[in-house]
Amino acid sequence: QVHLVQSGAEVKKPGASVKVSCKASGYTFSHYTIYWVRQAPGQSLEWMGWINGGDGNTKYSQKFQGRVTITRDTSASTAYMELSSLKSDDAGIYYCASRYKAAMDYWGQGTLLAVSS
C-alpha cells in the first residue's frame, strides 16, 4: 500500500532554510502528485504547494511563493520541500501527502519544525 515517510524534526534559526524530504513507496512515484501542507501549533491545515511526480511541474500557494521550493528525485521516489527565510511563525508540523486516487489521500507522519534563535 501507499506509504510516505518524512525526514526527522528540525530546529532552525530565524532567517535560515529548512529542507524536508518525503519518501514514497507502494506505488509508481512518477505517476502521481505530492502535496505539502503545514499545521501551526493548535491551528488548521494550510496548503503550501504540489509537485507532479512525473514532469516535475509545481504549483505554489501565493502565501509561500518566493520562499518555498518543491522538488523531486524520481530515482529515489522522494519529494522535497525547502522553505527559506524562516520566521518564528513558520514553526509547526509539515506534512506531505499524495494524490493516488484522490487529492491528499495518503499522508506522511509529519515533520516538526522549530524556529528559535
Added chain:
Amino acid sequence: QSVLTQPPSTSGTPGQGVSISCSGGRFNIGGNTVNWYQQLPGAAPKLLIYNDNQRPSGVPARFSGSKSGTSASLAISGLLSEDESDYYCAAWDDSLDAWVFGGGTKVTVL
C-alpha cells in the same frame, strides 16, 4: 481566518449521530468537490471523504458526506469513542488558485 467555515466543536453520546457543516463560496465548494479529513490527537490527517460523498476503502459507512450549493456536511452516525477527533473540510478554490481548508471541528464523545 479560514476560507471555509466550520463550527469549532460539537459533541454527542455513544450511538448518537452528529453532523459537521462546512460553509464556503462559489469559487470553492460551489464549483469544486469537497474532501473531509479526520485528525486524531497527535496523528497525521486521514482522508475520510472525497469528491463530496465518496469513502476510501476502509472508512466505515458510519461516515457520510453531502453537499448543497456552497455548503457541505459530514455526518457521523452511531458515534464511537474512537471518533473523538478533529475534522477538516477542504476544497480547491478557483479564485485563490489554492487548496483551502476549514478551521476544523473538534468532536467530543461524551
